């Protein structure tokens with residue numbers, strides 16, 4: 079009964095606080111949309127490559143590879159030319175030697191350009207080799223006055239298929255499941271944590287200890303009260319991501335919701351637990367770089383299996399590691415409940431631990 | 447003689463600093479017991495222990511013959527904290543409703559009690575305003591109304607009249623006397639000597655010790671002082 083009273087009061091407070099409601103329900107949608115456009119609508123410009131004394135054949139091949147080739151009479155001061163003419167790279171040939179200079183302010187762009195150039199050069203060299211072979215063969219034929227049979231070399235055809243996703247899969251498709259879970263985690267953590275913190279700093283939590291409410295009734299009141307808002311937030315974020323942003327969803331929508339609800343429960347209980355160790359809203363914010371940000375590194379955006387073993391151990395105590403894995407499995411890989419059972423159990427375990435610790439943390443107020 | 451609240455050899459320290467030392471006191475049923483002392487003397491710390499909000503102390507406290515803290519007894523105590531602990535984004539009425547719903551009250555009785563308590567502190571016309579729009583005095587009065595909401599047998603009020611204008615202060619004291627006549631037990635802390643006159647018995651507190659106690663009249667005779675302030679000085683306290 080007293081739990082219900084706490085829940086009712088939380089509803090009244092939240093519904094009056096339009097900004098917090100906005101933060102909870104609109105902010106995740108805003109950021110998710112932003113991410114969506116950042117990662118999917120990138121109209122990549124062709125890289126610009128300056129060339130001097132380069133084979134006409136190679137230049138022709140380079141142009142075919144979606145490189146804007148600008149030809150120069152002389153190389154001159156290459157580095158200066160790159161900067162002045164806003165090139166991404168410069169290529170010179172001296173005999174058989176090739177000299178490449180890259181602008182390299184964006185290493186990934188430089189690498190991509192380098193790969194393209196190397197492919198072109200290799201292809202050119204192979205073609206030359208083939209032409210040479212033909213010539214040699216022709217010479218032999220003429221001396222023998224008889225045709226030499228030689229099997230026509232056909233380059234092998236490569237057929238590509240994918241276990242997960244398809245050739246149009248973008249980084250955002252693998253990132254978005256994790257982002258959906260992360261936003262739910264982040265906003266629920268912050269709002270519930272600050273709410274209980276306010277209850278501490280204004281003295282109302284202390285005042286409650288003079289009433290016959292039990293510590294567990296307060297904790298469950300908070301879980302239920304803010305839990306309800308977390309459920310609504312989860313539903314909004316998931317539906318928006320799937321129906322409006324059209325994020326890949328291979329598995330069941332209900333499984334996605336289930337995972338996010340568990341994540342919200344963990345965030346909620348962790349938030350109110352950590353609020354016990356903060357004396358002000360500002361100190362609560364200080365938990366963000368310590369507790370919230372590191373979670374994103376272990377959520378599956380960076381491959382955890384390739385991390386140093388001690389980092390992998392760290393990942394195992396991060397709720398987002400399990401949440402991210404479960405979400406990616408369901409949304410991107412289309413797996414079912416059986417495949418993510420361990421993840422769900424781990425999240426549930428975190429929630430139980432945090433809730434129990436919460437009841438204990440209130441002991442500093444009253445022993446009952 | 448039935449005592450409602452009995453404290454024996456209560457001591458309390460914050461870290462190394464001893465804030466209360468060997469406090470003995472006994473509050474009778476149906477009396478107003480005053481705790482008088484300057485700010486920082488330990489009154490708030492003592493009443494928090496009496497109502498069971500703080501269980502980290504040495505000594506023994508029994509309320510209604512039950513060792514504190516006890517959930518059962520907590521529902522029979524009405525407590526008004528020195529600093530108002532209210533939910534500012536809620537209205538006065540919603541604050542009263544919330545605290546009322548923490549006690550076992552029938553819906554009808556709850557509405558009755560809310561109306562009574564609000565009337566008593568003259569907040570009825572302001573009940574639908576948000577508490578953040580209340581003045582300091584109004585918040586004080588709302589805190590008092592909350593303490594009374596469940597019709598408790600015991601009332602513990604920590605500086606109830608600070609920031610309340612003299613006229614309302616008088617009417618609140620009259621109501622406290624009325625509650626006493628109904629058989630309720632009241633513990634009131636104050637640092638205002640003239641309020642101490644209204645108590646049946648009082649204890650003077652200084653630096654965590656009770657320096658003297660008795661009825662106002664007894665004390666004045668015992669120390670041959672014309673007022674309680676004189677008693678306080680002669681009993682070993684500094685002028686407050």
Ligand SMILES: Nc1ncnc2c1ncn2[C@@H]1O[C@H](COP(=O)(O)OP(=O)(O)O)[C@@H](O)[C@H]1O
Nearest residue numbers: 460465483484485486487488489490491492528
């Ligand atoms: N939570 C606390 N931590 C440390 N010291 C405290 C705490 N609460 C009160 N004190 C100290 O205990 C003493 C008594 O305080 P208090 O009981 O509030 O006095 P009063 O109510 O008579 O003004 C003061 O010196 C105060 O600084």
Ligand SMILES: [Mg+2]
Nearest residue numbers: 489490491528
């Ligand atoms: Mg005080």
